[in-house]
């Protein structure tokens with residue numbers, strides 16, 4: 109999603125703006141631009157495509173100046189061309205925007221009717237013109253912004269530069285995050301703390317409706333009513349090192365291999381091994397009174413929620429409704445009193461999930477949030493905040509955040525079951541013991557990286573791939589298919605093994621690899637029957653199972669991937685590894701852009 113950075117300094121800013129954009133590349137973008145203030149003029153450089161194009165443009169036509177704004181754009185309104193790239197500018201004002209201005213059409217018509225010329229197809233450009241019009245009429249930058257913000261509907265984070273006021277920038281947020289960075293003699297604006305990693309770690313998070321005037325000396329923050337407010341300056345843990353690839357070829361690869369460590373890190377704040385107990389962070393409502401759980405999320409986080417539904421119902425015997433956020437928002441869900449609404453998100457900023465959270469809050473639900481960014485909007489609006497400790501996730505395709513979400517959700521399911529009197533102390537201790545086995549099992553799964561790399565070419569040539577799984581491994585089949593689509597651009601579908609014969613079986617031939625996730629255990633035999641149905645029709649199977657499973661059903665497969673033998677509770681965490689690695693190695697064989705797949709964004713902050 110779009111990335112914003114702004115710097116007010118006494119030293120040249122163009123290189124550092126470009127560096128900041130590089131740190132935000134992971135968010136996903138398709139064009140970029142910079143605008144500095146120099147010699148009483150706005151100096152704007154933009155380019156479509158990758159940042160290398162913008163860097164080349166800046167090498168040809170430098171942008172001198174000690175104050176500037178920059179942007180990576182993920183296209184919503186208008187194609188990813190240079191003229192639609194931000195910053196958008198008039199003679200007086202330049203502006204970058206993340207979000208969507210929903211009422212841009214009437215605003216645009218108003219501006220056109222006044223004879224103004226707009227040069228892009230974007231919703232953002234109207235804001236530059238609205239602010240510019242105020243300034244041209246004699247308003248100060250502050251008065252101009254204060255007049256325009258109430259006219260905007262939708263979601264935005266903005267950073268605005270003014271030709272005639274070279275010592276300041278104005279930032280504003282509503283629905284999209286924006287942070288202020290503090291340093292000695294210079295100040296920053298950024299989409300998140302990571303954008304400013306390497307520049308400063310002293311960060312203030314703007315609240316909804318806030319706007320801020322940033323000068324070299326500091327920041328004056330106002331709330332939506334225009335009243336001066338203070339927002340605490342905290343020390344961000346985001347360091348430039350956290351966004352380095354180290355010895356890995358891709359961020360995604362690094363993040364897959366971090367999983368044993370970050371899952372252990374996450375579990376350590378939810379489990380008390382010595383007592384065999386699950387512990388949650390502080391909250392002040394009665395968990396035992398929860399009668400229904402509504403889980404809402406998007407993408408990979410949704411599949412974590414799908415696994416959790418199996419666990420909550422199995423352990424706590426609490427009925428669970430599960431929805432993708434974009435559907436939940438508009439289907440008029442029935443929310444009974446006494447319900448717990450649970451939102452799962454790596455970023456904590458996904459627009460649809462956040463809107464669903466606010467809907468549930470307004471409907472009186474208790475709000476629980478499993479989130480990886482503790483300073484995010486969702487984290488701040490939760491009654492029960494359940495952080496994952498995955499560290500910054502840079503690869504667009506989520507990996508380590510997913511397994512950490514599963515770890516937290518398993519702990520929550522067990523805790524809820526204890527609170528509801530459905531789980532004895534002994535059973536709770538048993539669950540704790542199995543969860544503690546997860547990091548070692550993840551390591552054992554990663555040991556098969558080279559086997560998976562060796563078999564990836566068998567899948568890389570396919571046009572379609574089918575993933576099958578049963579029970580809590582069915583969501584893993586969906587996740588496997590999603591990963592393959594996201595980074596290898598191969599059409600893939602995940603199916604419940606038993607459902608395959610109701611349709612997808614018609615697709616089976618020797619050209620469609622069928623990847624079967626089947627840990628040995630109670631459901632193994634049934635999945636093997638479905639596998640035989642595939643083979644009877646000439647289909648080629650890749651079986652992912654443990655030693656026992658492979659001994660029983662591995663013969664005659666196109667390939668097999670061995671997993672450690674694990675308790676069914678942690679199988680979804682462990683089986684995430686081979687589906688991630690398979691998608692990763694297939695993408696490498698195909699030579700696609702693993703960390704920044706085409707058209708995708710890391711955090712989708714528009715509806």
Ligand code: G6P
Pocket residue numbers: 406407408409452453454455456457458461504505506708709710711712
């Ligand atoms: C985007 C990302 C996915 C992610 C989804 C949900 O589509 O590309 O990797 O799973 O958003 O994001 P969230 O931050 O809410 O987990």
